Amino acid sequence: MLIARLIADSFPEGTGDCESRLDALAASCAKADMPIASATVIDNAERLVEIRYAHGQAAQVLARIDEAFDPVDALVAEDDIVVPRLFVSDMDSTMIGQECIDELADFAGLKPQIAAITERAMQGELDFTSALQERVALLEGLGEDAIARCLAERITPTPGAQVLTATLKARGARTVLVTGGFHHFADPVAETIGFERVVGNRLAVSGGALTGACEGEICDxxxxxxxxxxxxxxxxxxxxxxAIGDGANDIPMIEAADYGFAYRAKPAARAAANGRIERCDLTAILTLLGIARKDWVAA
Structure with a gap:
C-alpha cells in the first residue's frame, strides 16, 4: 500500500476545485497503471486529502500530484503515516530563512561572490566541502563581532519552525539540527527553535577575527x-x-529518512524527497502527519 497526503488549498477562479482535480489525478494515475484505491478528505478544516494506492512509486505519485494540483504540500509513504520518533533538520534556508554564510559575507562586503558559490553548492554543481572552504577563506580577517550582529540583525526562524519542533518533542520525538553551517549560528538557533542536539562546522577564530579556516572535520x-x-x-x-532540507547536501539524509521532506528546495533535493513543503509555513508538516491544530504546541 502506498499512501499520499496533500493539503488541497483553494484555487484561483476558473482552475477547478479539489474534487475536479482529484478526478484528473485519478485519470492520470490510471493511465500510469497506478490506480487509486481510495481518496478521502480526512480533515475538512485543513483540506487534508489522503489517497491510497495498491502499488506505485513515490516519485511517480508526486509527479502526478504536481500535474493535478500544482505544487502543493504533500507526503507519500509506504505505510500508515504516523508521528516520527526522530526529526533531523538542516538549518540554512530550512529552519531559518537565510544562508548564514551569505549574510555574514555582507559584513565583509563579499555577499554577491559568496552567495554565488553557495547557490552552486546547494544546486549540487560544486563539491560541498571545497565550496565551504573557499567561502570561509574569503572571510579571513572579518571581526568575530560580526557574527553576533549578523545573528541579531539578519537571522530569523522560518514560520512554523518553533511550533513544529515543540509539537514533535511533546509527542516524544528526538530533535536534531545538523548543518553544513556553523556552530556560532546553529547553537543559538537550536536554542531558540528547540532542538536538543546540534551538529555542524566551526569557524576558526584568532585574536578576535576569523582566520579563514574551519576547525575539525567538515559536516557534509x-x-x-x-x-x-x-x-x-x-x-x-x-x-x-x-528529515528536512533544501539543498544537494541534504539528499542523503532525506533519502535515508522514512519521511524525507524537501523544503522549497532545489530541484535535485526535491526530486529525492517523498515529502514536499512548497509554501512557507513548516506547520504544514504537522497537518500532513495528522496532528490536529488544537494539539499543536505554541512556541
Whole structure:
C-alpha cells in the first residue's frame, strides 16, 4: 500500500476545485497503471486529502500530484503515516530563512561572490566541502563581532519552525539540527527553535577575527546521513524517522529518512524527497502527519 497526503488549498477562479482535480489525478494515475484505491478528505478544516494506492512509486505519485494540483504540500509513504520518533533538520534556508554564510559575507562586503558559490553548492554543481572552504577563506580577517550582529540583525526562524519542533518533542520525538553551517549560528538557533542536539562546522577564530579556516572535520552530506542513522538506532526498526532540507547536501539524509521532506528546495533535493513543503509555513508538516491544530504546541 502506498499512501499520499496533500493539503488541497483553494484555487484561483476558473482552475477547478479539489474534487475536479482529484478526478484528473485519478485519470492520470490510471493511465500510469497506478490506480487509486481510495481518496478521502480526512480533515475538512485543513483540506487534508489522503489517497491510497495498491502499488506505485513515490516519485511517480508526486509527479502526478504536481500535474493535478500544482505544487502543493504533500507526503507519500509506504505505510500508515504516523508521528516520527526522530526529526533531523538542516538549518540554512530550512529552519531559518537565510544562508548564514551569505549574510555574514555582507559584513565583509563579499555577499554577491559568496552567495554565488553557495547557490552552486546547494544546486549540487560544486563539491560541498571545497565550496565551504573557499567561502570561509574569503572571510579571513572579518571581526568575530560580526557574527553576533549578523545573528541579531539578519537571522530569523522560518514560520512554523518553533511550533513544529515543540509539537514533535511533546509527542516524544528526538530533535536534531545538523548543518553544513556553523556552530556560532546553529547553537543559538537550536536554542531558540528547540532542538536538543546540534551538529555542524566551526569557524576558526584568532585574536578576535576569523582566520579563514574551519576547525575539525567538515559536516557534509555524509555526516548528515550518518547522524540520522546513528540517532535512529535508539528507537528500533519500527520507529519512523523524518528529515528536512533544501539543498544537494541534504539528499542523503532525506533519502535515508522514512519521511524525507524537501523544503522549497532545489530541484535535485526535491526530486529525492517523498515529502514536499512548497509554501512557507513548516506547520504544514504537522497537518500532513495528522496532528490536529488544537494539539499543536505554541512556541
Amino acid at each position: 552530506a555524509d555526516t548528515k546521513r550518518a547522524v540520522l542513522r546513528e540517532e535512529s538506532r535508539d528507537f528500533g526498526s519500527s520507529a519512523r524517522t523524518m
